Amino acid sequence: MTIQILMPALSPTMTHGTLAKWLKAEGESIAPGDAIAEVETDKATMEVEAVDEGTLGKILVAGGTEGVPVNTPIAVLLEEGEDASAIDTGAQAAPPDESPTMPGEEVPVDTPAAAREPAPACPAPEAPPPSDEDRFFAETQRLTVREALRDAMAEEMRRDPTVFVMGEEVAEYQGAYKVTQGLLAEFGPKRVIDTPITEHGFAGLGVGAAFGGLRPVVEFMTMNFAMQAIDHLINSAAKTLYMSGGQMGCPIVYRGPNGAAARVAAQHSQEYASWYAHCPGLKVVSPWSAADFKGLLKAAIRDPNPVMFLENEILYGQSFDVPTDPDFVVPIGRAKIVRPGTDVTIVSHSLTTGKTMMAAETLAEAGIEAEVIDLRTIRPMDTATIVASVKKTNRLVTAEEGWPFAGIGSEIAAQMMEHAFDYLDAPVARVCAADVPMPYAANLEQLALPQPGAIVEAAKAVCYRA
């Protein structure tokens, strides 16, 4: 059997090339790796190396020929024991059996008739996961968000020996914001680990530990510093499951305070929900109440996927009723109606939910009953709960601390186009941070952040009330 040598593609985009010259003559013997010809692509001149051993039997395309399509037979190689009589001249002109499609080449598509018909209406949003969380509120204690987070980690560490906590100042210092208070004393330095200031490195180390069978809880002192590590959060933690065909799950929680604190200016005051929610492969959680912080952190630690767990420094000291039962877990992906109402739906998350609750009180005084939905989970978003509420109120306001462009409010507005267009009596209104880096001056900082007053104004506007 002779071997046909084909015109090779030497770049991802090459379809044709010039066979510049032959470096071997007919009759010469060839070993794998020998350069046999030079081919010019649109970018460069490259050597073609032989893959098989044999004798160059016949050159089919002469040196200097331009515009040779990829995969055209350019020569015939004779294997050991064969001579030129073995060359089947009939086969030479025949095109290769299977001509792979090259990039840029037009492919005729046989469009099925159904595909040309108008697109069907958008399917109903997926129902959120079931939850039995309400039953746990029979017995509660008053806890700060800070204490609730610590309890969630401690309970999960007692339950699963592969759970460990690492980050800057999480052990001996007891946490920069005292969230990990007491963990070192109970679990020891093997499981509560102070890292150097090295976000990129320990974010990646956490991914490796998760691949290696552990369940890391990685604290960023603030989410602002996770910018140093975002390559690992997206490229390593979020994508590897897909790239591995489902082999490489990465059960890791990255947590830390997100959004503005107070008077720390642009580099330390940023809301990252929409950054992470953009990426498939990540779950993004951003609660408001201490109960939800506890129940959702426990769910995040048990989740087999990477979870971005966004906290808030101003919330750390706020107190809420938290169920005492250690089996209290809040499923990821379920929003909560924190105030029922009939006139307008207001959707928010994290600290802004508190501001929205204040706005709702003001609205009630004006005779407007707002239904407040706390998203709790940003991705997967519980669109079904928002749609059900909008079908009742016919009006929607979103409130968030993120910037307006491509923000969470933008996403919710788009979802309403798809799922609730016919139910809206007014355009969706967005309340966001001002579209500027965070200023330092106290008055400017107040102006940059969404305040209850702005939420009130937006709700009145969609209700067509002055």
Add this chain to the structure above:
Amino acid sequence: MENQNGAASEAVAEGSAPTVPLPDKDKLLYLYREMLVIRRFEEKAGQLYGMGLIGGFCHLYIGQEAVVVGMTDVAEPADTVITAYRDHGHMLACGMEARGVMAELTGRRGGYSRGKGGSMHMFSREKNFFGGHGIVGSQVSIGTGLGFAHKYKEDGGVCHTYMGDGAVNQGQVYESFNMAALWKLPVVYVIENNRYGMGTSVARASATTDLALRGQAYGIPGEAVNGMHVEEVREAGARALAHARSGNGPFILEMLTYRYRGHSMSDPAKYRTKEEVSKVRETQDPIEHVRKVMLEGGLASEDELKAIDKDVRGIVNDSAEFAQESPEPDPAELWTDVLVDA
């Protein structure tokens, strides 16, 4: 081994005289065969790329075979392996099937990532191969984490964390060195110094070119090794792994090696002379070295080696056939493996 002037071929030790005791005949035949599988596999991959059957980026390992074959030969079953994107050789050395690797290169259903990863993103939990990573340097932090998990679980394993000479100037490499040394993690960092980070020689990219010393600031011992001689790789690898395995923390091995082909398939390699490449191929080829040692020492006959060549060619041709016959992924596969069902 000096390579200050950037004349890369000068840096690799001349000649093929063994400097450490040779393994026995059976071992040499095994190493020869393992290296040849990688060489022939990569040549075939280059051919399939030329036919348009493999797309995108494709980085071949030809010339560097002794590094991963030597290291893997002295590994323990609990060890884990991770590298960047010049990864086909590592997968084959870890025992992954040639068929599944080649079918991933062609983007088919039978590939290790079911056609969703490609050349740079392949994994095998079964063989403790953790990728296959496309971002230069990222595998070093992840490998350090695999070392962390070995220590945490006390399973006796060491993570073999490979990187190229191009990766050694990335910041996260030093963040990782620091943590690995601080916490005495069982990691052997294998720097495959093939002289060029894409088209830039080591001397043009690195202020100091003695890469084995890059862990000095963290107290990590390092050693430069002739990465063209598989027996030297084995010997140094065994020492480095023993160091890491017995709780002494990480070790750095700088493997002086050479890549014959361009950085990726579309690289015409104009940054070095043909003479430089030819000289390494003719005088320092890792496979030819073992072949010569065996023939000259009367450890194997031409016929024995020829039988291995034929066998290897059969494995590689079979993988290429499989990779072309395996169907493309089902369109429904687009939507799978984004998240694990909780």
